Amino acid sequence: MGTSSARARVVVGLDVGSTNVKVVALDVTGRAVARVRRATPRPDDDPSIDADALLDLVEELVLEACGQRFAVAAISAAGVGEDGVLVDPAGRALTPALAWFDPRRAGVFRELRAELGSAGGIGVPTDPARTLVGWSWAMRQPGAERAASWVALTDFASSRWTGTRFLSDTLAARTAAWRTTTRSWVAERVRLTLGSPHLLPEVLPTGAVVGELRSERLRDVLTPGAVVVAGGHDHPVGGWGVDRLRPGAVLDSMGTAEVVVAQSPEPALDPGERIDTAPGIRHRGTTLLRVEELARNVQWAAQDPAVSEALQRIIAGDLQPDDHLFSTAFTPGGPGGGAPSYAPDAPAAPISRASAVLGALAALGGRAIRAVAAHSPGAPVYAAGGWARSRGWVEAKRAVTGTAVETIAEPEVTAVGAALLAASAIGWEVDPAAALAQHASLNTASSR
Template identity: 30%
Template sequence: MPETAIETLLGVDVGSTRIKAVLVDRAGVERRVAVGPTPFAAGPEGVEMGVDDLLTAVAAVLAALGPERRAAVAVGVAGMGECGAPLDDAGRPLGPVIAWFDPRGGEIVEQLTRSGGDGLAARTGRRLRTVSSVAKLGWWVEHGGRAPGGWLGVPELCVHALGGAAVTDPSLASRTGWYDVAARAYLSEVAEAIGVPLAALPEVVPAGSVAGRVGAAAAVRFGLAEGVPVTPAGHDHLAAAAGCGAGVADLVDSVGTAESLVRRLPAADGLDGEVLRAALELGVAVSARPDGEGWAALGRGPRAGPVLAAVIAALGGASLAELDAAAIEGGGVDGAELVEAALAGAALRVPSAPAGEVWGAVLEELARRTAGAASACARLAGPAERVLVAGGGARSLPWLRAKARHLDAPVWRAGVEAAA
C-alpha cells in the first residue's frame, strides 16, 4: 500500500435494484461511493440473474471506486436476504439466482404450509411466502435441478467469490425459511421436504467474523489487495439499522425496493414462543440480528420502489427530484387507488390533476401504509422514541414530511443512506 494511502473499510450492499459500495475511513467518514444496477432480467422462466453476471456487476461497481479501493483493509457484504443459487460440491453454480419477487415456488409454500402450519411459521419467524429461499430452491429441485451440494445467498456468493468460506450470518439465515430463529439452527425436516441435504446449507457465523481473505484471482477480478479479510455483513435492512446507530428504542425505516421497519426485540435471555406467535398474528417477521446478539422485529412496509417507478412513468418520466420539488400536500387525488394499481402491476389511471398533486397523494398513501407496519412493531416491542429513515427514500423531503404526519414518533433522516 502506498505510504500516502488512507486505510479504509469497504462495504458492499447488493440490493434488488442497485449494488452500492462505499469506502469509509477509520473515523467513519465516507471517502468514495459507487452505485450500479443489479443484473436481474426477465427470461422465459421469470426474473433471475446468473451468478457470474452478479459477480461481474459487483466488480464493475468496485472498479468505479477507483484505485482507492486497494487501500481497503477489510470487506463486508450485506444485501437482500432471500435470493441465492444452488451450487455443486465444488462450489460452482448449478443454476441462476431467482429474484425474490419472482412468483415461482408457490406450490412449495403450499406444501410446507400444509405440513408445518403455524408451528413452522413460528419457528422460522415468518409465514412462508414465495419470496423465501426455500420456495425458490424447492422449485428449482422440483423442476429438474439436481440436489445441490451447496447453496449460498447473494451476499454470501459475493463473500465466497472474494475468497471467503461458504458461510452465512444469522440475519441472512433467518430469511430463508429453513432456519429456526429462536434455536438458531437449521430445520432438517424443511431441507428434507424440498430434497436438499442439510449439509448443503452454509455454516452460520456472526456477521463480522472473518470468512476468509481475498485470494489472488479475486484480487485481480475485483481490484482489491490480496489477503484482505472478508465477512458477511447481514441482511440489508438489519445492516442499515446497525449502520445508522439505532438504539433499543429506535424504529428504523429502511426504504429500498421494499420497505422494512426494524426494531430490536427485548429478548436478551431468549425468544419465547409467545412472542413468536404474537408476531405472526401481527404480520411482523422476527429475525436473528446479524451479530447473533438478540433478535429484531421486521414490519413489512409497501414495495415503494416499484410503486414510485410506475407513477414516475405514468407522469411522463420526470425525475424523482423534480416531482419532490413539485409535490403538493393535501390535494384531492386518491393515492390509495394509484398505489394498489401499481402494486398489482396494472396500468395507472392518472387523474387530470397537477403532477405534484398526484405525487404528493402517492407519498401520503405510502406513508400511511408505513405507519400501519410501524404500529404492528410497536404492539410487539413497545412504542418507539424516534423513527430513523434510511435508504434511498430518505432523500425525499415531502415523503419524510408525510411519514412525520402519520407516524407516532419524531421522524429523523438517518446519517447513512445504504446498508453498506
C-alpha cells in the first residue's frame, strides 16, 4: 500500500481530545506544514464516544491535512488517558467509550471500592476516573459477551490500521491496574473489573513501531511501508516533545485542567506530592504528572455574572486584579469533585472575588510546578495551552508565584509531540524547536 513519490513525505501526530481531535503534519525538517481540527464526535445527550465514528473522523482529518501535497511516512496518536472500548475479533467497537468525566463512573466506583482494596506501584490514585472503572461499566453493556479485547480510545485507530491490539504504556499507567515499576498487571483488579486477562491488549512502549499502516481510505496519502507508532497519554507525549527542547524541562499545560509534566531520568521513581507516574518516553526513567483543577473552579465562580465579567477582563489583561489576588478568600475545588468555596469573610466586590479566585488557582499551579520541578533541578519551565496565551492570567500567575516561564507558541503541543514520536521512530532527526514554533504560513488544511 502506498502513493506517488511526487508527494512530500510527512509525519503525522494525532491528538484525540475530550473536546476536539487535532492533526498536525511535520516535514523532514520538523516544520509544521498542515494542521486541522474537528469536534470529537459525541451524541448530543451522552458524553460517550462512538469509536467507529472517531476512526472515520480521524481518517477524514488525515486526508484533509495531506491534501494533494503530502504523504504519510509515519503516524502516532496521543490523547485521552482513561477512555476505551471492548472490540470484536475484527477490531470493531462493541461498546461506547465511557468518558473519563462521565458522572456514571461515580456509581460504578462506589460498588467496586471495597473489593478493590489497595495496590502498590500503580503510579496513580484509585478513583472514579481510572480505566478499570470503565472496564467494569463496559462489561455490563450489550455485546460485551462477544469481546475479543479491550482497546484504549486513543489507540483505537492505530489498532485498526495495524490489526494489532495494543495499549501504550503511558495509557496502561492510567488504568490503576498496571504496576509501572514492574510493567505487570494487578491480576485481582483485572479479574474484578474486566473479568479476564485475555481481554487485555499487549502493552507497548510509547514510541515503539506497532506495524504497517493499512487503510483503503488512506492509501493515496501513504508512502510505501508507512508505519504506525505507539503514542499514549496526551500530557506526557506533549511534555516529551518539550523535553526535547531542553532535557528535564517542565511543561505547565493549562486548559480544562492545569497539568504539570516532566521526564525524569530516574527509573521507578516514587515522588509523592500527589504526583502520578508513568514510564519514561523513549528512555528508562519516569514520567511525572500532576493535575490541578482549573476551568471547573473558574466556571463555579462565574455563576455570578458580575464576577464572571471581572474574571474575563482580568484574564484578558483588560483589568488589573486587586490585592485579594494574594488572599485566602477562595478555596479551589480539588480532585474527586470537591466543591470550591469562598471564605466566610470573603469580599463581596466582584473584582475582589475574581482576584481571589485567580490568585488561589495561580498559587495551586505554582505548588504543582515546584513539586514536579523538584525532581528536575534547574530545568526551565514552559507554558502551553489556551490559558498560556491569556496575557492577564500569565501576569497574575507570575505575580503570585514569582516564577518566570516561557510560553510555547505552538497551539497543538500534544499533536506535535506525537508527530515527533513518529519522526523519531523512523529515524528522522527533526528540529524540535522548529516543530514547536507556530508558523503562520500554513495553507494546506482548514480548521472547523
